[in-house]
Amino acid sequence: MIKPTDQQTFLLEVEGLGVSFDGFKAVDDFNFYMDRGQVHVIIGPNGAGKTTVLDLICGRTKATSGNIRFNGKEIRGMNEHNIVRLGVGRKFQNPSIYEGLTVLENLELSHPKGRGVFSCMVFRRTEDIQKRIEEVAEEIGLLEFLETEASILSHGQKQWLEIGMLLMQDSDLVMLDEPVAGMSVRERAETVNLIKKISKNRSIVVIEHDMEFVKQIADRVTVMHLGKVIAEGSMEHVQQNPKVIEVYIGH
Amino acid sequence: MFKTLFKNRGEWIAFLATIILLAVILPLVMPIFRLNLIGKYLTYGFVAVGLVLLWGRCGVLSLGQGVFFGLGGYCMAMFLKLEASDPESTAIQSTPGIPDFMDWNQLTELPAFWVPFKSFPFTVLAVIAVPTLVAFVIGWALFQRRVGGVYFAIITQAIALILSLGIDGNQGWTGGRNGITDLRTLLGWDIRSESAQYILYFVNLILLFGCVLVSKYVTNTRIGRVLVAIRDREDRVRFSGYNVAVMRAVTFAIAAMFAGIGGAMFVLQVGFMSPSLIGIVPSIEMVIFCAVGGRLSVIGAVFGAIIVNLGKTTFSEASPELWLYLMGGTFIAVVMFFPKGLAGLMEKLFSLKAVKAGFASLGSKMKGLVSKSDAKAEEETSSTTPLETPTTNSGK
Known part of the structure; x- marks a missing residue:
């Protein structure tokens, strides 16, 4: 038997992905491969279909064609919660957290234990879970705010909390939709650090407009325009691509 | 538990x-x-x-x-x-x-x-x-x-x-x-x-x-x-x-x-x-x-x-047609003015502070009764406090 050691297994493989809304092709023949431990940024002008791609991967929107394989398993057509349980976490554009609950409860609710109806009823916050919550809270800089109701956090803190919720979920793939939108300069710098820190043992897909921010975090960049990939590679590489320059200057 | x-x-x-x-x-x-x-x-x-x-x-x-x-x-x-x-x-x-x-x-x-x-x-x-x-x-x-x-x-x-x-x-x-x-x-x-x-x-x-x-x-x-x-x-x-x-x-x-x-x-x-x-x-x-x-x-x-049914029994004995309007009106009023219903009203009246004040006055009342000295005077002063506290609290 020959082991296929030379064959690279991707964490995420997206091939020929497409979706159309009433005949309008929002995403068309989209291909995307991701290695483990990478930060991959998707950029592109408004309406390029970036958020739609994330929606398709996490099952929020059903694709009309193509394949999505995560860890070698086809996830296209699966329900959102099952995709999440495999290890795909999704952060939304606007901070989407449980406003009425405290930071601690937000993180606790994201813990993979107690996702079923009955395990949920008998769920107890064990020491392990408490420790994990504190670890994550420290990572996202909210350790002092554990008992604070999430609704009174600042915008930046809410964004971090949502990232923290994905960390609690033990996601191998974290997808962040515009994580620094509306953040101050200092908050941006902290977010860069946070993303670098958490990317050590997981892969991250980021959608972003802010080029400075992209330069700081991206291992690889994909440029989208009108639902298609027009360039892919390192930041320097795509910046020199004439098509990319045209799209961005024309925008 | x-x-x-x-x-x-x-x-x-x-x-x-x-x-x-x-x-x-x-x-x-x-x-x-x-x-x-x-x-x-x-x-x-x-x-x-x-x-x-x-x-x-x-x-x-x-x-x-x-x-x-x-x-x-x-x-x-x-x-x-x-x-x-x-x-x-x-x-x-x-x-x-x-x-x-x-x-x-x-x-x-x-x-x-x-x-x-x-x-x-x-x-x-x-x-x-x-x-x-x-x-x-x-x-x-x-x-x-x-x-x-x-x-x-x-x-x-x-x-x-x-x-x-x-x-x-x-x-x-x-x-x-x-x-x-x-x-x-x-x-x-x-x-x-x-x-x-x-x-x-x-x-x-x-x-x-x-x-x-x-x-x-x-x-x-x-x-x-x-x-x-x-x-x-x-x-x-x-x-x-x-x-x-x-x-x-x-x-x-x-x-x-x-x-x-x-x-x-x-x-x-x-x-x-x-x-x-x-x-x-x-x-x-x-x-x-x-x-x-x-x-x-x-x-x-x-x-x-209990309360709505009591109302139904009482009012529909007098005039069955009127009851339907009254119940519909109650529903609209509750949805518009008290979305948390009676329980919400009670909560406002007896906010935790008021309950505590009530307990405190009850406690002093008990003491007054036990010691039997100046019981009457103490009862008067303490019985006014629980009534006043909710009104000052409910405004907040």
Whole structure:
């Protein structure tokens, strides 16, 4: 038997992905491969279909064609919660957290234990879970705010909390939709650090407009325009691509 | 466990006060006829408590809880009817030993689905299992397809109509519009006697408080937080890895189970069941009980059921037409001005601070009584404080 050691297994493989809304092709023949431990940024002008791609991967929107394989398993057509349980976490554009609950409860609710109806009823916050919550809270800089109701956090803190919720979920793939939108300069710098820190043992897909921010975090960049990939590679590489320059200057 | 059930002292006091009122004060001051009426109202309390979980916590409005009240009720009524239809007492029928309405409809044999209801254990199981399973299947089918909000309400309404028409139209099997009447004994025990009515009132109360505690447990553990999260941020809950459809279906099933128990207790205390108790209008009334009492408070829901029904009995004796307008008006007023219902009002009046002040003054009162020195003077000063505190607090 020959082991296929030379064959690279991707964490995420997206091939020929497409979706159309009433005949309008929002995403068309989209291909995307991701290695483990990478930060991959998707950029592109408004309406390029970036958020739609994330929606398709996490099952929020059903694709009309193509394949999505995560860890070698086809996830296209699966329900959102099952995709999440495999290890795909999704952060939304606007901070989407449980406003009425405290930071601690937000993180606790994201813990993979107690996702079923009955395990949920008998769920107890064990020491392990408490420790994990504190670890994550420290990572996202909210350790002092554990008992604070999430609704009174600042915008930046809410964004971090949502990232923290994905960390609690033990996601191998974290997808962040515009994580620094509306953040101050200092908050941006902290977010860069946070993303670098958490990317050590997981892969991250980021959608972003802010080029400075992209330069700081991206291992690889994909440029989208009108639902298609027009360039892919390192930041320097795509910046020199004439098509990319045209799209961005024309925008 | 105690902490899980009661989040603060206010909740505990409200719970205790309700028990004292319903289990001690009312049985002492009310004649059995009135107490039996309260018992009947409390059977609607089961439905309202279920609605607090389903509608208040999980944000799913069902306008068809009468269906489950009816399923539980009919299961119990079938058992009692079979017991009342023994061959001796139905000897004048052309087919003795079957319920009278079947005989009137030229049935000569007991329909197959009636046969298991000769067994009491089966009946008890059915009272609980039938509404629960029916609700789970309906809920799962609808929530899986992301049917929610007003569409879900309309579909449950339609189901209530279908069930009441179905029962109405199959007179030979169900007793039709008249329902199942003339129920006398439970395992040979005369349920119409005064002592039986007292006992049934207390059994009803124990079951109701059991349901209250179950829903408090559900509310205050992780699943309760998940339900509120589903109500407020459905999408996020899905992306936290929860199966929202199953969570909702289970909540719907729990609410239905409560309603079914309520229906069975209704039959035992009132002595009949009919389609007019489970159709569209009663189902909507049940939502009103919950809204008036406060859709976030289980204790509030119990009081909502009592108060609205008391109003109904009192006013509809005087002028039945006016009552419908009054009830509609109450519903609109509650939704517009007190979205948290009576429980919300009470909460405002007795904010935790006020309760504490009340305790403090009660404490000094006690001391005054014990020491007996200047008791009168102290009582006067302390009795004014609890009245003043709520008014200053409620403004904040």
